[in-house]
Every structure is written in C-alpha cells, then in structure tokens.
Amino acid sequence: MKTFKLGGVHPQENKLAKDCPIEIMPLPKQAVVFASQHLGAPATIVAEKGQKVKVGTLLAKAESFICANTHSPFSGTISKIDLANDINGYKKTAFYIDVEGDEWCEEIDRSEDLIKDISLSSQQIIERIKDRGIVGLGGAAFPTHIKYMLPEGKKADFLIINAVECEPYLTSDNRLMLEEAHQACIGIQIMKKALDVSVAKIGIENNKPDAIKNMTDIAAQYDGIEIVPLQTKYPQGAEKQLIYAITKRQVPSGKLPIDVGCVVNNIATAVAVYNAVQKNRPLIDNVLTITGKSLAKQINIQVRVGTMLSEVMDYCGGLPDDYGKLISGGPMMGKAISILEAPSVKTTSSILVMSNNESHRKTETNCLRCGKCIDACPMGLEPVQIANLSKHQRWEDAENEYAMDCIECGCCLFTCPAGQPLLDLIRVAKNNIGAIRRQRRAI
C-alpha cells in the first residue's frame, strides 16, 4: 500500500460520523457573511447597505491577482455592513443579511440533473471558476483558479485529487464521495480539461473502504480517473506528502507542486467546480461534520456560508454540559473556536466538540532528548531544535534549520512525551522569519 516516506503518526481515527448521511440545515433568520473568505488580498465590497440580494448576488469582487469573489448565500436585505467576530475573536468586515425566503439568481441551474458534457473551453472554465468564487476547500482557502493559470513554460503531468481526509473525526469528504461521486468525477474531468492533462489520481486512505469502492465503480464510467488507495497515516493530506505518496515525486524546499508537474485539489473543491461550471452555482455552502465523543448525535450537515456556528450547534442538539473545547477543523490542525457566535466561512469543515477531559494539554516537562519529534516529522526537520532556537529568539538560525518548510501538521507536538509546545514555538519562529524575509526584500 502506498504512503509517504518520512515520519507521520497514526492518531485514533474516531470517524464517528462516517455513516451519517448529509443533512441540509434550514435557513437561518439572520446571517453574517464575511466579505473576504480566502487567502490573499481582500476583495472589494460592491454590495450596499439596504440592497436586496438574491442567492448568488455578488457581494465582494476580486480585483487583485490572488483574490476570490464572495457571493450572497441567502436572499434578503443587507441590514448593515459592519465588523463581525470570526472564530478567534478578531473582527472582520461582514455583510449582515436579513434572510427573506430563498430566491436564487436566474442564471443558476438548481435542477438535480447531472450534466456530463463539458461545453466550455479551458480558458472559459478558469474564468468561470474565478467568477464563481471557488477556493480550495482543503482548509487554506487558496483561490482555485490561480492553480490552473500555470506559469510560463510549466506543464502539469497529473491532477491529484486529495480525498485523503487524514484528520481524525472529519467525515465530510467521505460522505461527499458516497453521495456525490458523479459530481466529483465530472468536476475532475473539468479540472483535467482546464489543465490539459490526461490522468487524474484520487488518493483515498484505506480506512474509507466504502468510499474507495464507490469511487472506483463510478470513476470507471469516466476516462482517465484513477483511484489510489493509500495506507492510513497522518498527514497524508498535506500537499507534498500526498504528491510523494501517489507519484513518488518530491517537491524541493521552497518550490511548488507545479515544479514537479502536479496540481493538487481537494475532492470537495472538485464538487464545487462541477457546481460552478455546469450549474453556474457560486460557492455558497459546504458540508460540516458536527462530531465529538460526548455528543448524542453525530451529524454531517450542509450549511450555507454565513450561518452562525452557534445556530448550527443548536440545530444539531446543542452543546453537551461537559464540553471543554470546540475546534473548527480536525483535531490535529484545526483552530480552537474561542467565540461560537461567529459565522461559518467557505472553508469551515467541522465543529469538533471535545469534552473537558480530552481538551487539555499534557503538563509541560523538560525535553527528554528522545528524538520522537524528529522521527515523526514528515518534512524531515528537527522540531526540537527549531523550537529551542525559537525560545531564544534566534530566528536566523531557525531559518537555517529550514523552519519555513514546516507544514504545521502537529505530529511533533502529538508525539512529544514531555508535552513541549513544539509546534507553537515553531510557528512563532516562522512568523518572525517571515517578517525578516519581508524586511530583506524591502532592502
């Protein structure tokens, strides 16, 4: 069974919600939609206060290169444009929409029919992806169209689809592969056409046998889609690890996947691309996994972007009494939610409820020099070394230890028997090195 070479860990899988079909959340009364929900330059606000919007009306427009459009996921009136809390408690500009009914823009095809024929040219496909505000749904929210605008002289050999879902607990991609496999496959065909490649490889970990079987059956109906079952190991879903696992090609330090002829996208992005290109539907909803050992009911739920997470939680049965921590995303790389009164965004993939017992860190003791973090690091770094340099504010030395190659997967922190906050310190070092590099560029 294929997998990546260096390091990695295998946390308890806890895919509690893997057999729960995707439900659809009813529309809320009021919604808060952030103007910018992607990585890169902020989008320019084009909608106004008091404006009537339909589902699909453009709210914020991309005017820089790395930028994505934001569309209204609801119909109703924009009551105000103001700051709103994100899950970390920081304020960002958002549209407050009073939801009235569910009226969609006419150009969006709402029928359930599968459209298999791809009528658009590759240039038109990229334009459409850009126009519909599609971002990478793996978590980073990188505007998808940019991955398809290849730099001069670069040629892609493979399209790699990330359906690994290596994070414990998360099951939304698994459900998508069972319920929307056709859409995903057509989405992949569209992406292949945009890239002008003949082979797409879908990496799926072998802890999802249903998904592998279903995708293999359905992919057989389409040309050039190959399913690659992978050994279950975290962080297989990381771009560089996945490329190595599937193609045995190594992305050198500081380079991009396209430098080894690969473009990687998430399976959920493939479905979003299908909806955008074939149905003209902007990215206005996504599937959330509401899960946790202490929850009475595990749920996979399709939620419109901009729905308050607190409302989602209430709809799914409310928070248990003994909850200690809420995480948006998986337990390894997800971000702790400090304010639940925050709206969902394009990349919200789950609300993970940890009970009080599970949610605390180990007490920090001295480093044992056991080297477990070095064995676990999938990038071949020495986390303990970088962390120590970070403690002493020796940023340049940390840079020489390739701190910037860290993908922040958290394997080091997960394995550390001494409970050292390795990842935290490395992140601090990365941040400072980033500042130093910007300074250097300025000079």
Add this chain to the structure above:
Amino acid sequence: MTSVIFYSIAVLGITAAVLALILFLVTKKFYVYEDPRVAIVAEKLPGANCGGCGFAGCKALAEAIVKKESLEGLNCPVGGADVMNEVGEVLGIKAETSLPKIAVVRCNGSKANTTAKVNYEGAIDCLNASMVLSSEGGCPNGCLGLGSCVSVCRFDAIAINKESGLPEVDENKCVACEACAKTCPRKVIEMRNKGTKNRRIFVSCINNEKGAVAKKNCGVACIGCGKCAKVCAFEAISINDNLAYIDFNKCKLCRKCIEECPTGAIHCVNFPPKKESKNEVAAS
C-alpha cells in the same frame, strides 16, 4: 656544555628574529586604518550592546557616529542625553537634545477588569497566543499577559504582576531600548517621554472597537467618547478610530482629562495626592 647553551640561544634568537620580521611585515601589509575616535566614542557608550539604537552593538553605533560626523538620527537610548553630550564633546559636535523616554504599558485589562471567557493553553508566548485567539477576555487589542516583553528585556526592567496579569515597568531600570515595544505583537507598549519629575499621563487602552463593544469586554476601556479631548486646553488629545491618544509633547500634565474620563482609562503616574495638585500644576 657551554656550546649547547650557545647553540640553543642562537637558534631561539634567530627563530624569534625571523618570526618578528614576519609579524612586522604582515602588520604592515594588512594594516587597516581605524579612526582612533571610534574607540574613544565606544568607551563613552554604556557597553550594554542592547541594540536599542538600531545597531548591532555599542561599537557599531560608535562607528556610525564617527563615520557620519554628526549625531543626527543617532541616539543611545540607554545613555540618554548625558552620554550623547559626552560623545558630542569628543567629536566637537553638538548633541541633539532628546528627552529621556520610558516604556509605558497602555493596557489596564487586568484580571480584575476583565472576565476570561476562554482559556489559552499553549506556549507562553504572546505572538503564538495572538495567532490563536483575540484574548481570554475578548479584547482583540489588549495585553495578552504572557510576558514576551519580559523575556526580551535585558535589563530586568519589566515583569508580569501576578495579581493583575499585566506587565509592569520598573522606572529605575528601564533604559528605553525599545526591545519590549518591538516584540509586543499588539503594540501595547509605547515609548513615551519620561516627563517632568517622572510624571506622565497616558491613555491606558489601545482598543479601537466601538465604545459599547469595548466596554462589554473590559470595564476600563477607552470608549472614544471624546470628553477628554474637549476638556484639554492644549489640544494634546486626539480621537482616532474610537480611541483617545495623548501626545506627550503637548501634554502639560494638568490632569483635567483624568477627572473627565467616564471609564477611568486615562492614567497618571508619580503625581502627589490630589490636595497639593494646584501648586504642582502651577509649578510645572
């Protein structure tokens, strides 16, 4: 026997002479001229190598001063005006007069004034915490209280007060090297003039949220009401982004704004008790 002594002296003597010649030629060949004034200026500087001047160390600053032959834009915050005057005397130039400064912590969101809604667990580092959450109390601008400023201070001049959870600056030890101000991810710490008789008035809040939001998270937040700006006779107070700021160059330390502030966000330090204040104001 005597010949042995003679030979050894001769061999050692010749070796020494040859080596001395080599050393002499090498020093001639690789001689680097260094302005003798650099050493003198470096001698005058405190030798703390703190980097507060923006150079790698005291020697580097001395080189820069001598090279530039003026003190414009070059200042040793640790030594202050005295040292700069001495340096100026050495070079025969006049030193700029800059008032002594001190680090001021502009946040009063102590444990008593805010309530923690969430708890942070992780590395004891403000930058890391600021990436994960706004703050335990909910203020996105205020002090996180994890002491990154303490860890960079080379003069032991700043410490976290265990009771309030906020850093406190020791006036006698702070040399205004700016290390803490540069490290703070929230820019809570500002370098302000030490003030006449060490007396300072400043707004102890940098939250630029709207008044109601700021007040909800922290009882002593500046709500940007503008009362202080109205009462100030010297136009020292400006309101930007729902936040008052006192310009220390214009402030005459009259303390009218303190009485006016509805949330108690404006602080004064080192003033005697209120009764004697009238004479003091007149004197200053």
